Amino acid sequence: xxxxxxxxxxxxxVSGFLKSTQLMELDACTRCQECMKWCPTYDVxxxxxEITPMYKIARMRELMGSQxxxxxKLFGQKELNEDEVNQFTDDTYMCTTCGxxxxxxxxxxxxxxxxxxxRPNLVVRGNGPWGKQSFFPLLLGKGRNPYxxxxxxxxxxxxxxxxxxxxxxxxxxxxxxxxFRQQTLGVATVRILNALDIPFCMLGEDEWCCASALVxxxxxxxxxxxxxxxxxxxxxxxxxxxxxxCAGCIRTASIDWPRWYEGYIPYKNVPLAVYLxxxxxxxxxxxxxSLGKKLTFHDPCHxxxxxxxxxGRDWAFEAPRDVYAAFPGAEYVEMPxxxxxxxxxxxxxxxxxxxxxxxxxxxxARVRDGEDVGADMMSSTCPFCRRNIxxxxxxxxxxxxxADQVExxxxxxxxxxxxxPNPYMEFQEWDDVxxxxxxxxxxxVVPVKPDDIEGD
Amino acid sequence: xxFYTLGLTFSIMIALTVAVLAIWIYGxxxxxxKWGMGSTGYQDELxxxxxxxxxxxxxxxxKDGIWVFIRTLILDVFLxxxxxxxxxVRWVMHMTMFYxxxxxATLSGLGMFMDVIEHFNILGLAExxxxxxxxxxxxxxxxxxxxxxxxxxAVLRRLILKDVRDGTSAxxxxxxxxxxxxxxxxxxxEWLRGNAFLVGDAFANSIYAPHFSLIHTILALALFAVxxxxxxxxxxxxxxxxxxANRGGE
Numbered sequence: 129x130x131x132x133x134x135x136x137x138x139x140x141x142v143s144g145f146l147k148s149t150q151l152m153e154l155d156a157c158t159r160c161q162e163c164m165k166w167c168p169t170y171d172v173x174x175x176x177x178e179i180t181p182m183y184k185i186a187r188m189r190e191l192m193g194s195q196x197x198x199x200x201k202l203f204g205q206k207e208l209n210e211d212e213v214n215q216f217t218d219d220t221y222m223c224t225t226c227g228x229x230x231x232x233x234x235x236x237x238x239x240x241x242x243x244x245x246x247r248p249n250l251v252v253r254g255n256g257p258w259g260k261q262s263f264f265p266l267l268l269g270k271g272r273n274p275y276x277x278x279x280x281x282x283x284x285x286x287x288x289x290x291x292x293x294x295x296x297x298x299x300x301x302x303x304x305x306x307x308f309r310q311q312t313l314g315v316a317t318v319r320i321l322n323a324l325d326i327p328f329c330m331l332g333e334d335e336w337c338c339a340s341a342l343v344x345x346x347x348x349x350x351x352x353x354x355x356x357x358x359x360x361x362x363x364x365x366x367x368x369x370x371x372x373x374c375a376g377c378i379r380t381a382s383i384d385w386p387r388w389y390e391g392y393i394p395y396k397n398v399p400l401a402v403y404l405x406x407x408x409x410x411x412x413x414x415x416x417x418s419l420g421k422k423l424t425f426h427d428p429c430h431x432x433x434x435x436x437x438x439x440g441r442d443w444a445f446e447a448p449r450d451v452y453a454a455f456p457g458a459e460y461v462e463m464p465x466x467x468x469x470x471x472x473x474x475x476x477x478x479x480x481x482x483x484x485x486x487x488x489x490x491x492x493a494r495v496r497d498g499e500d501v502g503a504d505m506m507s508s509t510c511p512f513c514r515r516n517i518x519x520x521x522x523x524x525x526x527x528x529x530x531a532d533q534v535e536x537x538x539x540x541x542x543x544x545x546x547x548x549p550n551p552y553m554e555f556q557e558w559d560d561v562x563x564x565x566x567x568x569x570x571x572x573v574v575p576v577k578p579d580d581i582e583g584d
Numbered sequence: 585x586x587f588y589t590l591g592l593t594f595s596i597m598i599a600l601t602v603a604v605l606a607i608w609i610y611g612x613x614x615x616x617x618k619w620g621m622g623s624t625g626y627q628d629e630l631x632x633x634x635x636x637x638x639x640x641x642x643x644x645x646x647k648d649g650i651w652v653f654i655r656t657l658i659l660d661v662f663l664x665x666x667x668x669x670x671x672x673v674r675w676v677m678h679m680t681m682f683y684x685x686x687x688x689a690t691l692s693g694l695g696m697f698m699d700v701i702e703h704f705n706i707l708g709l710a711e712x713x714x715x716x717x718x719x720x721x722x723x724x725x726x727x728x729x730x731x732x733x734x735x736x737x738a739v740l741r742r743l744i745l746k747d748v749r750d751g752t753s754a755x756x757x758x759x760x761x762x763x764x765x766x767x768x769x770x771x772x773x774e775w776l777r778g779n780a781f782l783v784g785d786a787f788a789n790s791i792y793a794p795h796f797s798l799i800h801t802i803l804a805l806a807l808f809a810v811x812x813x814x815x816x817x818x819x820x821x822x823x824x825x826x827x828x829a830n831r832g833g834e
Binding site for chain 2 (some may be wrong): 142143144145146147148149150151152153155156157158160161162165177182192196197198201230231232233234235237341348387388461506513
């Protein structure tokens, strides 16, 4: 349950954060129930319709009505029923903010922004956040990352023979998970950029967490510091293009940081898949191995649905698919729920930390989606999706393998993705099939044949 | 001539209409002001201003330029593209109800205007006003059937489809039932008058016709003025405004 009521009494329901057009959105719901058909959390908690967007909007509208409706105007505001507010808080935090409800909403309600604007009001009242989510501001404010790792270890995953510059026009922003928990992804990215002769820099100690978890859970206090710091660090290095292999980071850097940063941001944010597609199309990538797998792609919400309005559908959905299509020997298969109608893995919106059972249930459903199309490997461009889907895969007993797109690409290019020894080796989130500290088992790849490469 | 009964007169009806319009306009003002309680941007303070809502809405709706606004207006507001993508049946339902309701409301307004002209013989146009009212009979009937068609789908959908039925609240039932009732009473009133499209004078009854007409008028005015701005039906106003503010959600 959310926090008890003692410290919330008399506090207003809305204390800022909600735009006037968002208050209008509460009245725009036609109750068509379309969102209920698609909500990934309702698919798991089928006995809790109140967690679906339609019900949450109705409840928020009722709470608003009790404070600012006609009755309140004529006869005075009723005291907020704290049980109802707590219930609403529970329902609001049982959401991964994946945004599929917004994609299917007949009224065009921007639900992701709506949930993320409602949550800070609940935090200010003392109702939110949920469970372990309340540690995020403390962890980020103190250590600048959610894993309690040392900032000076930010580049500990970079192999000694890799070339990373102090400053360059291109920067790679790995994010906390690739730096401390899924270092193969970081190594693979660095290796690929080196192999393609792309001079790039990284922020190292100057890289602070993108603070996505804070925005998603409505805890905006530390957010400004992180946004300002990271943007300034990029500017100091003269960066013109920032590459991201983390969906959560690029979402936050593209949409949230500019809202906080009071100044001109001179660089552009580019998903690594977009950059790699360009290199593949230009014939700059040399494949050494072939992937003998039936592969499917899980669209991350953050770099897909969330970004499609900002960067367009091609960058959001087609670029990663084009990269997979170029993998030699890979048999690509699409899941029925894909692109803007994709099923969320369940990790976002603070649900992984706050309601782990719900996150696991969503992940298991996504694994079943992959199995239904006969895929024996699922891949994505989001470390957080990967972590959760691997958990779902393990708990459901599925044999499906999971690897990040960049890791697969590095292996197919014949690059060494071995992580150098570092203090975080024991925390690595390995997929079972990646057991030998390599991305894909040796038997999964074979030397590439000319026929494997499209267009050759 | 207008059709009055139970002591109602032309003057009373005009006064009622003005009152209804006033309540409706105040309802819109009230809601706009309520929405204006929000902020103008991300992480901004509360403002509580009617004009601020208008300004914020204009800013959002025209953020991507006039052409995006026009495209959204045509494709997403007038043609309900987002609904069509999800469910052709719901699209037919919404389109018929939307255009049926809108046209009937417009024709009703026109009818009332013609009544005024006819009553006071303004500029000597009483005869012309009578003719306009006569000419509007057919579109009145046609769009009435359109609304009836949509309202019937809405009711049947809630009754037949299990998922939809399970998610239906009393709120939905009362309001969809209300629309259906208004539509049906409108048809009864028209049929009892004896000059309806398709059925002619088969149901003509001069005694009950005024009563049904009155019931229909009261229900319609109640829906329009008393319920629409203060209930779920506000989505008729808020949904198009939201679609425009979010540039179609695309």
